[in-house]
Amino acid sequence: MKINFYNLSHNINRGTYMKKTILLLISPLLLSACQTMTASECQTANWAALGSQDALKGYTSRAESRQDSCSKQGVNISATKIQQYQQAYAQSIQQYCQPENIFNLSLTGSGSISACPEPNYTKVKPYHQVASNYYQTQQSIKYTKQDIDRLDDQLIKEDDKAKKEKLMQDRISKSRELERYYDELKQAQVQLEALKNSFR
Template sequence: MSKYISLFCAATILSGCQVISPKECQSTDWLSRGINDGNNGRSANILSEYIQACSEANITVDSKAWRSGYNTGIRSYCAPENGYTVGRQGLTYNGVCPNSEFLKNYNTGRSEYELEQQKQELRNEIAQLKNQLASETDREKKKTLKQDIKQLEKRLDNLHRPNISFEISL
């Protein structure tokens, strides 16, 4: 999914779309925009993009208000417990948090997200093969499809089991 988001962002940049429109530059409450950007874990570098886009429309960004809001929002975003939530939702982390607990929790949540994605891909593949099996008339092809389904179900079952290892010292 993050691959698609990256492609969308690249396409947006290449197409000349701006991060903020001239109309938004005029009407934006920069404190609120900063809070929102911080709450969403955006990089502080977005401010320079705002400044550039708005300067093209001869509008000055209230950088001080934006920074104040951003600092408020980023404190909320960087709360350690939010790291898990961000990772579990499969969201991209932009490296904006100074504390290691956020990153640790993000990595835990992200691992769980990726595991769920793997499980869903296997479920989809199994469903697709079962649909093929239902309409297949050739006996050999049915046998192969059943074997393929069994292998995928086994892989799915292995993903459900926790990976536990023990080390015993005597």
């Protein structure tokens, strides 16, 4: 099945998508900015395994930050070990940045494409957008329902008329918000199924 990725990605509400996913994009970058290692870890680490591990978690390369961390521990890391890290990382990031993998991870809120090199980044972007949008919409529904339950509890306990009216208005607003999220979920479901079919 041929998917029109341009139309698919543009059908997602851009403002909503950006607000919902900005933390998903930033978090791996922050995590990869600094990697602390103990002196013992620096001395015994398999640097090829570390490179593969970081790539398969969707991090940008941590070779430099790991090397700096070891240097602060008084352990010098050889150029050979750094090369082993980089080679393993380069191989594993290609494995990580595959459409189906990104799609499945993004459905759980853990997928990130910030470390994916081109042309992989462009290839996996629609899968990440659609799956992340679906996940975040589900989360919005979950938390909005919790807000409504909280307001219902407050309405039962509140005796003051003015405060009760305010709570009722808040509940109406949240109910409308919930309806909007359900509409978004229906749209996201259609996009989700289209991408699922592309794997078959």
